[in-house]
Amino acid sequence: MYWEKELETLPEKELRQLQVNRLNITLAHARRSPFYGELFGRNGNHPESVNDVKGIESLPFTVKQQLRDHFPYGFLTLPQKEIIRLHSSSGTTGNPTVIFHNRHDIDSWANLMARSLFCAGVRDTDVFQNIVGYGLFTGGLGFQYGIEKLGALSIPAGAGNSLRQIKLMRDYGTTAIHAIPSYLTRLYDVFREEHLNPQKDTRLRLLCIGAEPHTEEQRQRIQEMFGVKAYNSFGLSEMNGPGVAFECEYQNGLHIWEDAFLVEIVNPDTLQPVPDGEFGELVMTTLDRQANPLIRYRTRDITRIIPGACPCGRTHRRIDRITGRTDDMFILKGCNIFPMQIEGVLMKIPEVGTDYRITLETVSDQDTMVIDVEIKKDCFRGDLAFLDKLQKRLTHLIRDEVLVTPVIRLVEPGSLPKAEGKAVRVYDTRKR
Amino acid sequence: MAYQVSVFLENKIGHMERITAVLKAAGINILTMNLNHTTGGWGIVNLLVDQPELAYGQLSDAGISAALRRIVVLPMEDKPGSLDGLLRKIAGAGINFTTAYGRSGRGTAWFVVDTEDIPDAETILKSAGLEILPDETVYTLD
Numbered sequence A: 001m002y003w004e005k006e007l008e009t010l011p012e013k014e015l016r017q018l019q020v021n022r023l024n025i026t027l028a029h030a031r032r033s034p035f036y037g038e039l040f041g042r043n044g045n046h047p048e049s050v051n052d053v054k055g056i057e058s059l060p061f062t063v064k065q066q067l068r069d070h071f072p073y074g075f076l077t078l079p080q081k082e083i084i085r086l087h088s089s090s091g092t093t094g095n096p097t098v099i100f101h102n103r104h105d106i107d108s109w110a111n112l113m114a115r116s117l118f119c120a121g122v123r124d125t126d127v128f129q130n131i132v133g134y135g136l137f138t139g140g141l142g143f144q145y146g147i148e149k150l151g152a153l154s155i156p157a158g159a160g161n162s163l164r165q166i167k168l169m170r171d172y173g174t175t176a177i178h179a180i181p182s183y184l185t186r187l188y189d190v191f192r193e194e195h196l197n198p199q200k201d202t203r204l205r206l207l208c209i210g211a212e213p214h215t216e217e218q219r220q221r222i223q224e225m226f227g228v229k230a231y232n233s234f235g236l237s238e239m240n241g242p243g244v245a246f247e248c249e250y251q252n253g254l255h256i257w258e259d260a261f262l263v264e265i266v267n268p269d270t271l272q273p274v275p276d277g278e279f280g281e282l283v284m285t286t287l288d289r290q291a292n293p294l295i296r297y298r299t300r301d302i303t304r305i306i307p308g309a310c311p312c313g314r315t316h317r318r319i320d321r322i323t324g325r326t327d328d329m330f331i332l333k334g335c336n337i338f339p340m341q342i343e344g345v346l347m348k349i350p351e352v353g354t355d356y357r358i359t360l361e362t363v364s365d366q367d368t369m370v371i372d373v374e375i376k377k378d379c380f381r382g383d384l385a386f387l388d389k390l391q392k393r394l395t396h397l398i399r400d401e402v403l404v405t406p407v408i409r410l411v412e413p414g415s416l417p418k419a420e421g422k423a424v425r426v427y428d429t430r431k432r
Numbered sequence B: 001m002a003y004q005v006s007v008f009l010e011n012k013i014g015h016m017e018r019i020t021a022v023l024k025a026a027g028i029n030i031l032t033m034n035l036n037h038t039t040g041g042w043g044i045v046n047l048l049v050d051q052p053e054l055a056y057g058q059l060s061d062a063g064i065s066a067a068l069r070r071i072v073v074l075p076m077e078d079k080p081g082s083l084d085g086l087l088r089k090i091a092g093a094g095i096n097f098t099t100a101y102g103r104s105g106r107g108t109a110w111f112v113v114d115t116e117d118i119p120d121a122e123t124i125l126k127s128a129g130l131e132i133l134p135d136e137t138v139y140t141l142d
Helices: A012-030 A033-043 A053-058 A063-067 A105-120 A139-149 A160-170 A181-193 A215-228 A339-346 A384-402 B015-026 B052-061 B082-092 B122-129
Strands: A082-086 A099-102 A126-130 A154-155 A177-179 A205-210 A229-236 A241-247 A255-257 A263-266 A280-286 A297-304 A329-334 A335-337 A352-363 A365-375 A407-413 A426-428 B002-010 B028-035 B044-049 B066-076 B100-104 B108-114
Touching: A012 A033, A012 A053, A012 A280, A012 A352, A033 A205, A033 A255, A053 A263, A099 A105, A099 A229, A099 A329, A105 A139, A105 A241, A105 A426, A105 B122, A126 A139, A139 A154, A139 A229, A139 A241, A154 A160, A154 A280, A160 A297, A181 A215, A181 A352, A181 B108, A205 A215, A215 A339, A229 A255, A229 A352, A241 A352, A241 B122, A263 B028, A280 B122, A297 B100, A335 A339, A339 A384, A384 A407, A407 B044, B002 B108, B015 B044, B015 B052, B052 B066, B066 B082, B066 B122, B082 B108
Parallel strands: A126 A154, A126 A177, A177 A205, A205 A229, A352 A426, A365 A407
Antiparallel strands: A082 A099, A229 A241, A241 A255, A263 A280, A280 A297, A329 A335, A352 A365, B002 B044, B002 B066, B028 B044, B066 B108, B100 B108
16 A cells, blocks of 8 residues: 555654654755855854754745756755766756756655655556656656656656657557646547547556646546546656655645655745645755755745545645646736636636637736637537627636636637647736 | 538638638538628638538548538529518518528529527428428539
8 A cells, every 4th residue: 555654654743753853964964065054154043953843944945046046056965976867947047947866866756756656556567658758857757767666667758749659558558647737638639539549449547647737627637538547746846856745546635755855835925834724835845865955945836735634544744736836826907816726717617628828918008818718629519609608608707716807719629839848828928 | 401511710810721621622512601700709600511411520520610500591583682582581480590691593592591599490481481492402502
């Protein structure tokens, strides 16, 4: 049932003590990096060690801009000789963010990834096709090492080329897949175009989806398409990549591996902790990383701790699916709007297809939100009245959700540009 | 029962060609058609073609939103006042329609009415004394 029974079911009190021990080791490592050495050295108020997990609140936060400002080696604690891999962001806007790993870090990450996959039900008898980009993107190698550690047969398929993906799945009897959710809906379309049904023509038994925020409704749709469960994977490159938190068989939140990460949820405005159950910004501290520890890193992801115990028996707490990022929220006519709210409404409507696009425009000095919505081919009845009604219904439902009246444009299926990699959902063309 | 093919169409350059390219490849002939649009930036193109089932299948396979909709085709003499007379009879039968279009040939003209959402349209129109073109002639208008 468990990859590491003792660790995964460690009683609360012992888990917190383990965190304190590992936090103090991490703080010692961190001080060896130029950035934390300077930060903790300059300001004598920062304790060298803490007695309980609450003690972390006396330490300063780390933000993405600091990673960029101290690029490339400012957070590195070890001589370069000890480092065996780096992963970095594309850095299209300024310096990239880069994370270095020594052998211990890579092993630790591979183990967390194997634990995550096992938690979702992957076993060494599975044939696992990893349909994401390899290279600097952490979803490729991160899963690869985890699949190998777990002992399943890995197919490092990489992203794209849907016909080849389908051929691989059929040739080798793929039973499990990892992909981003928007790609799986695209892959399903290709199955259909080839007159194939993934439920009959493959041996799939589970999916792992992640690396892209998505709603429960989107997950339900993917599960209906492929006829198997889709388990939510959460990670971010600053915290290795995937393998940070994963769903178990109960699909009721993502167990965040608390032996490897110390988790806080704070109010993004006041930076004060919020009680369990309340949404806020996820703040994380690495507890098992030597080369590139991060202390109180503000992830900008919005989630909450789900109160209560999980029936699976794991004691590591669960976070809710990411409802958005503090930086993908947009403000329109004074209302705070997360794209996920809009996706949530759209995906509940059976006539709506898989793609949508939100464009913020200035029309005669008025900011407006235009939403292009794909209609499903099979739902089309050929009359204007039906489409008219659908458009009005969507307008009302979205207005009720976000308190701004959108302009809904119905578009032909497949006419929205498909993103390579993560789907881009919001285009802001407003005049500033 | 005769059918037209109704196709969802965004009001954008090049989009209607996506439809006609499919019809061309399948060797389908368009007998008459109409095109409308809404303020939402989209509309519907209604096509009376020689092989509606084939057209529908080919369009759907190409990923285009299409539907088969029931129609009646009402013939009349191709001269001034014919349509007026025809419409009076339709109105007299209490039939209200939202989509219709026409075509004229050698001495004869035809009025195509979308009856998908009008229950018993054919029976009512027939009992009002209107001639309805039999299915086999609808697809060979000449």
